[in-house]
Amino acid sequence: MKNYSVIFILALLSSCASVKKHNAQRDSCIPPELLKEDVDYAYSKLQQMHPQLYWYISKPELDHKFDSLKQTITEPLTPLQFYFKLQPIIAGVREGHLSLRIPRRKFSKKEIKKLEHTKGLFSRFEYYISGNRMYIIQNPDSIESIKPGTELISINNVPVADYIIKYRKLISSDGYNDTFQPYFLKDLFFNFYTAENGLSNTAMIETLYHGEKRTYKLSREHKSETDLEKDKEMKKRTLEKKVNDYVASSNSYNRSFKFLDKDSTIAYIKVKSFSREYSDQFYKETFSKIKEAGSSYLIIDVRNNYGGSLHEINNLYSYLADKPFTLIKPSQVTSRDIPLRTNYFRKSSPLEYAFKSIAYPSYFFAQAFSTYKKDGKVFYKMKVDKPTKPNKNAFHGKVYVLINGGSFSASSIITAKLKDDKRATLVGEETGGANDGTVAGFYSYQQLPNSQIKFPIGLLLVQPNINFSDTKKGVSPDISIKESMQDIIDQKDPQLDWIKAEIDKEKQKQK
Numbered sequence: 001m002k003n004y005s006v007i008f009i010l011a012l013l014s015s016c017a018s019v020k021k022h023n024a025q026r027d028s029c030i031p032p033e034l035l036k037e038d039v040d041y042a043y044s045k046l047q048q049m050h051p052q053l054y055w056y057i058s059k060p061e062l063d064h065k066f067d068s069l070k071q072t073i074t075e076p077l078t079p080l081q082f083y084f085k086l087q088p089i090i091a092g093v094r095e096g097h098l099s100l101r102i103p104r105r106k107f108s109k110k111e112i113k114k115l116e117h118t119k120g121l122f123s124r125f126e127y128y129i130s131g132n133r134m135y136i137i138q139n140p141d142s143i144e145s146i147k148p149g150t151e152l153i154s155i156n157n158v159p160v161a162d163y164i165i166k167y168r169k170l171i172s173s174d175g176y177n178d179t180f181q182p183y184f185l186k187d188l189f190f191n192f193y194t195a196e197n198g199l200s201n202t203a204m205i206e207t208l209y210h211g212e213k214r215t216y217k218l219s220r221e222h223k224s225e226t227d228l229e230k231d232k233e234m235k236k237r238t239l240e241k242k243v244n245d246y247v248a249s250s251n252s253y254n255r256s257f258k259f260l261d262k263d264s265t266i267a268y269i270k271v272k273s274f275s276r277e278y279s280d281q282f283y284k285e286t287f288s289k290i291k292e293a294g295s296s297y298l299i300i301d302v303r304n305n306y307g308g309s310l311h312e313i314n315n316l317y318s319y320l321a322d323k324p325f326t327l328i329k330p331s332q333v334t335s336r337d338i339p340l341r342t343n344y345f346r347k348s349s350p351l352e353y354a355f356k357s358i359a360y361p362s363y364f365f366a367q368a369f370s371t372y373k374k375d376g377k378v379f380y381k382m383k384v385d386k387p388t389k390p391n392k393n394a395f396h397g398k399v400y401v402l403i404n405g406g407s408f409s410a411s412s413i414i415t416a417k418l419k420d421d422k423r424a425t426l427v428g429e430e431t432g433g434a435n436d437g438t439v440a441g442f443y444s445y446q447q448l449p450n451s452q453i454k455f456p457i458g459l460l461l462v463q464p465n466i467n468f469s470d471t472k473k474g475v476s477p478d479i480s481i482k483e484s485m486q487d488i489i490d491q492k493d494p495q496l497d498w499i500k501a502e503i504d505k506e507k508q509k510q511k
Contacts (some may be wrong), residue, residue, distance in 0.1 A: 006223060020344065023106055025079070026083045026103050028080070035077060035082055037070055037449065038451050039066060040066075040070075041446075042448060045444075046093075046457065049338065049341065049444055050098070050457055051439060053374035054094075055439075055472075056093065056174075057092060057094060065089050065092055069085060069086065069089050079293045079453055080195065082451050087169075091171060096180065096434075097431065099170070099172070101453065101455070102192065104241055105198070105199075115199075115325055116231075117222060118222055118223060119220060122190045122218070125138065125139055127189065128182075128488065129462075130184045133161065134186070135149060135152065143218070144216045146207065146216065149209065149485070151208040152206075152207055153206040153213070154206050155193070155204070155205055156197075156204050157204070163193060171184050171185055174474070175471075175473055177405070177473065178470050179405025179430045179431070181406065182405065183404070190208060201220040202220070203217070204217055234251060237367060243285070244256060249269045252272070253272075254271065254275055255271050255272070257282075260299070264295055265503075266299065267286075267295040267395075268299045269300050272305055273308050274305065274411070276309035284393075286343055287319045287395060289393055291395070292478050295395070299401075299496070299499055300400070300401045302400050302402065302407050302414070303428060305410075307440075308407060309462070310382070310441075310462070311383070311384065315415060316414065318390055319391045320391060320422070320423055322427060324387045324388065324389050325390075325421070325465075326465045327413070328437075331382055331460040332377055333379065333460060334459075336373075338378075339370050339371060339442075340368065342445075355385065381457075399423060399425070400420070401418060401425070401426050402495055403475065403477060404432075404495075405429055405432045407431040407432055407474075409438060411433060412431045412433025412435065413464045414464075414473060415475045416464040417464045417465065417466055419466075420466035426478045427477055427498060427499055428480075429480060429482055430473065430476050430477065430479050432474060434473065435475045435476070436471075437461065438458075438463075440458040442459055444459055
């Protein structure tokens with residue numbers, strides 16, 4: 001027991017030292033010549049690994065951006081200051097999955113435990129961004145009785161518009177998409193803000209509601225014993241929570257299913273994330289119920305779904321197809337050794353490292369033989385680029401799919417395929433992910449040598465098996481309907497309402 005105690009104490013001290021070292025490095029200033037080395041390192045890794053680097057920007061233009069950046073680095077910068085200079089150049093590649101990781105302050109276990117016993121400062125509201133303006137659209141805890149629709153003008157006397165203008169440069173969609181940024185920015189805004197300003201216990205905010213300006217002091221509140229018990233209960237994993245992919249942090253499910261009418265003719269599936277976890281079981285159970293009910297219409301809602309597993313969307317498509325299909329085209333990589341650059345031991349505990357070391361030879365040979373060459377290009381072998389048969393419980397009725405600017409990555413892959421196959425009517429607004437594919441799949445997690453900023457680079461060119469649009473934009477809806485901020489506040493859904501009204505018309509005609 002003494003030996004285990006010593007190991008525990010050493011591990012704890014090592015962890016504390018690691019946190020202190022990380023935070024000291026984050027606050028240190030790095031000489032210009034070393035920062036320029038990091039710029040060159042980032043660009044060289046992109047050129048080596050990214051399979052479609054010049055899809056949306058020409059090489060001369062990107063060369064110019066990197067060269068111009070180096071000319072502006074004339075004095076020492078902290079990693080965070082450097083991030084705000086380099087990330088807009090990375091965003092200029094216009095590939096939504098490609099992004100530096102913002103240098104964050106690390107917290108000790110003691111600090112993390114303390115934070116777990118308090119409520120969020122800004123995260124207790126829901127937000128909406130339009131142009132350079134931010135609005136509070138949900139206040140479930142009635143904090144300071146702030147009403148939905150209230151504009152957030154400033155935080156600690158700094159205009160919110162200034163932050164939006166600054167942070168917008170850090171975010172890129174795929175290509176020349178018009179809709180993605182407001183959705184992603186509202187979700188990341190306070191990540192950027194906290195990285196820049198620190199984690200505070202209080203904040204002064206200035207608001208505007210119906211022409212009246214007001215100032216509030218927000219405070220981080222301690223959770224009650226009841227709150228802490230609820231947290232524990234929410235973290236328990238029941239079978240229902242597993243199958244529907246429960247997310248404790250938001251107290252919601254990633255997947256849900258219901259019928260929208262009494263006679264079960266309209267089935268509705270909402271997928272917030274293609275996480276894959278227990279997805280096979282969810283779709284098996286759901287489509288069995290749909291078949292048993294004899295539903296004529298199916299609505300699939302992938303609004304605000306940032307993507308995820310190709311396996312899951314391939315499986316979902318098998319429940320919609322009436323003949324064998326191939327979801328994606330063969331995925332291109334830059335070289336045959338690329339699959340071995342995926343940081344196999346990343347984020348491994350000492351025990352995990354030991355087990356992975358034993359399994360590494362098998363992993364190595366599997367990855368080494370996972371590519372093939374064709375027509376002078378290198379491709380990565382994947383199950384989802386092979387023909388798939390329709391599932392025996394496949395739905396054969398009419399399909400509608402709800403999309404918006406928050407539909408990204410895998411959400412765009414499946415909707416582009418559904419549209420090209422004329423298997424569904426898409427309703428809403430242009431997706432955040434490109435119609436003709438993206439670069440993701442799996443990543444090589446690079447680290448810039450001097451600033452130590454993390455830089456994950458997608459390695460696979462993933463494209464739906466369709467006739468490409470060449471628009472360099474998102475998947476366009478068949479029926480374009482925008483949702484306003486007031487719709488969200490009033491809990492109205494004009495996009496879903498249009499589908500239901502359309503179905504009602506069809507039902508009336510059939511009588």
